[in-house]
Amino acid sequence: MKSAYLYFENGLFLEAKSFGADGCCVGEVVFNTSMSGYQEIISDPSYAGQFITFSMPEIGIVGCNPQDMESRGVFAKGVLVSHYSDHFSNFRAQESLSSFLKHFNVMGICRLPIRDIVKMIRLEGAMMMVASTEISDVGELKKILHSSLRIEEINYAQDVSTKESYTHKQGVFSFECMGYPTLHTRKKIVAIDFGIKRNILNNLVESGFEVEVQPHSFRADTLIQRFKKGELHAVFLSNGPGDPKFLKSEIAEIKILVESDIPIFAICLGHQLLAIAHGYPTYKLKFGHHGGNHPVKNLCNQAVEITAQNHIYSVPENITEIADITHQNLFDGTIEGLLYHRRKIYSIQHHPESSPGPKEANSIFGEFARMIE
Incomplete structure (x- = not known):
C-alpha cells in the first residue's frame, strides 16, 4: 500500500495507507455508524463531495458486486477506515473494495485512528479535509485545502x-x-x-x-x-x-x-x-x-x-x-x-x-x- 497524507481544516495532519485510487482530493469529512452495507453507502449520490468515515472497524470483508449499487457510480471523494481487508468472503462478491474504488477513481485510506476522528467530528463538527498519495508536505496540503471551494459552494446535484x-x-x-x-x-x-x-x-x-x-x-x-x-x-x-x-x-x-x-x-x-x-x-x-x-x-x-x-x-x-x-x-x-x-x-x-x-x-x-x- 502507498502512503497517504491527510490534512484537516482544524490543522490535524495524519499519515496512513491507501487502498483506493491515487491522487489528491478535497472534500467534507463525515462519519457513518452503520455496521454493514458499505457498498450501498459509498454508491449513494448523497455523499458527493464527502469523505465517509466508517466507524465499523473492519471494512472490505464482503467485497463488492453490481447488484448492490445504489446509483450508476460513486460520487464520494473517498472512504476512511480503521482496518481494510483485501481478502473478501461472500458468494455474491465479484471484486474487492479496493478494486471497486479504483474503478470509480475514489480514494480509500486505512490504518487511521477512526475512534479519534469520529470523536473529533462529534466535538468540532463536520469539516473540510484534503487527502493525497502524492503530496506529503503539510504546508502544501494546507494551501490546497484553503484554495479549494467548500462543499456548500458546489452544485453537486x-x-x-x-x-x-x-x-x-x-x-x-x-x-x-x-x-x-x-x-x-x-x-x-x-x-x-x-x-x-x-x-x-x-x-x-x-x-x-x-x-x-x-x-x-x-x-x-x-x-x-x-x-x-x-x-x-x-x-x-x-x-x-x-x-x-x-x-x-x-x-x-x-x-x-x-x-x-x-x-x-x-x-x-x-x-x-x-x-x-x-x-x-x-x-x-x-x-x-x-x-x-x-x-x-x-x-x-x-x-x-x-x-x-x-x-x-x-x-x-x-x-x-x-x-x-x-x-x-x-x-x-x-x-x-x-x-x-x-x-x-x-x-x-x-x-x-x-x-x-x-x-x-x-x-x-x-x-x-x-x-x-
Missing part, C-alpha cells in the same frame, strides 16, 4: 443527476410480506433526480406507481400542464448531495409546483428543498445524521421506527406554521417528517428505503400512494 429522462420499472418485493397490501394505483409519478437512489425508485414501483425519472433541471410548467391533462398524478423530489440553499434554480421550479395542485412526495434533500420553497430556510447540523440506527418516532401512530439516515441539514422548527410534524428524531428532536396544510405534500428526512434491519419505515411509500388514490 448537477453532477449526480441523470442527463436524460427515463422510465424505471424494477420493483423490490411485495408489501404483502410486511402486512401491507400491494397497491395497484395505476398512477404516474415523475421523480426529480437530485441524486436519487435506485432502491427509492424500486419502492415507488412497488407501491404501484409508474415511475418516470427526470433531471434536476426539470421544468415545473411542463409538469403542471401534464398534470392538468391527466398524464401524471404526482411528483417526487429525491435525495441528493450538498447544501440545499445553493440549488436556487431548482428551488424556483419547486415553488411553482407548490403553488399548483400537484401532490408532492419528497425524501431527504427533497424534504429540505420543499421547506425552502415554502420560505423556511434549512440550517446545518453540527455533524449530521449518517447511519443505520437512528430511532424516529412516528407521531401519527406513536410507533418508534429504526431508520437509515444520511443528511447534515435540517428544516427549522417554525415550519409548524404551515405543516404538521409527522416524524421526529429521538436522538436530537429534529424534524424527520412533514405533512403540509391544505395540500397533498408529504416529506420525509430519513431514508425509509435503506433498511437498517427493521422495515417499518417502508410503509411511507404506501401511505403516499393511498393519499393520492
Whole structure:
C-alpha cells in the first residue's frame, strides 16, 4: 500500500495507507455508524463531495458486486477506515473494495485512528479535509485545502443527476410480506433526480406507481400542464448531495409546483428543498445524521421506527406554521417528517428505503400512494 497524507481544516495532519485510487482530493469529512452495507453507502449520490468515515472497524470483508449499487457510480471523494481487508468472503462478491474504488477513481485510506476522528467530528463538527498519495508536505496540503471551494459552494446535484429522462420499472418485493397490501394505483409519478437512489425508485414501483425519472433541471410548467391533462398524478423530489440553499434554480421550479395542485412526495434533500420553497430556510447540523440506527418516532401512530439516515441539514422548527410534524428524531428532536396544510405534500428526512434491519419505515411509500388514490 502507498502512503497517504491527510490534512484537516482544524490543522490535524495524519499519515496512513491507501487502498483506493491515487491522487489528491478535497472534500467534507463525515462519519457513518452503520455496521454493514458499505457498498450501498459509498454508491449513494448523497455523499458527493464527502469523505465517509466508517466507524465499523473492519471494512472490505464482503467485497463488492453490481447488484448492490445504489446509483450508476460513486460520487464520494473517498472512504476512511480503521482496518481494510483485501481478502473478501461472500458468494455474491465479484471484486474487492479496493478494486471497486479504483474503478470509480475514489480514494480509500486505512490504518487511521477512526475512534479519534469520529470523536473529533462529534466535538468540532463536520469539516473540510484534503487527502493525497502524492503530496506529503503539510504546508502544501494546507494551501490546497484553503484554495479549494467548500462543499456548500458546489452544485453537486448537477453532477449526480441523470442527463436524460427515463422510465424505471424494477420493483423490490411485495408489501404483502410486511402486512401491507400491494397497491395497484395505476398512477404516474415523475421523480426529480437530485441524486436519487435506485432502491427509492424500486419502492415507488412497488407501491404501484409508474415511475418516470427526470433531471434536476426539470421544468415545473411542463409538469403542471401534464398534470392538468391527466398524464401524471404526482411528483417526487429525491435525495441528493450538498447544501440545499445553493440549488436556487431548482428551488424556483419547486415553488411553482407548490403553488399548483400537484401532490408532492419528497425524501431527504427533497424534504429540505420543499421547506425552502415554502420560505423556511434549512440550517446545518453540527455533524449530521449518517447511519443505520437512528430511532424516529412516528407521531401519527406513536410507533418508534429504526431508520437509515444520511443528511447534515435540517428544516427549522417554525415550519409548524404551515405543516404538521409527522416524524421526529429521538436522538436530537429534529424534524424527520412533514405533512403540509391544505395540500397533498408529504416529506420525509430519513431514508425509509435503506433498511437498517427493521422495515417499518417502508410503509411511507404506501401511505403516499393511498393519499393520492
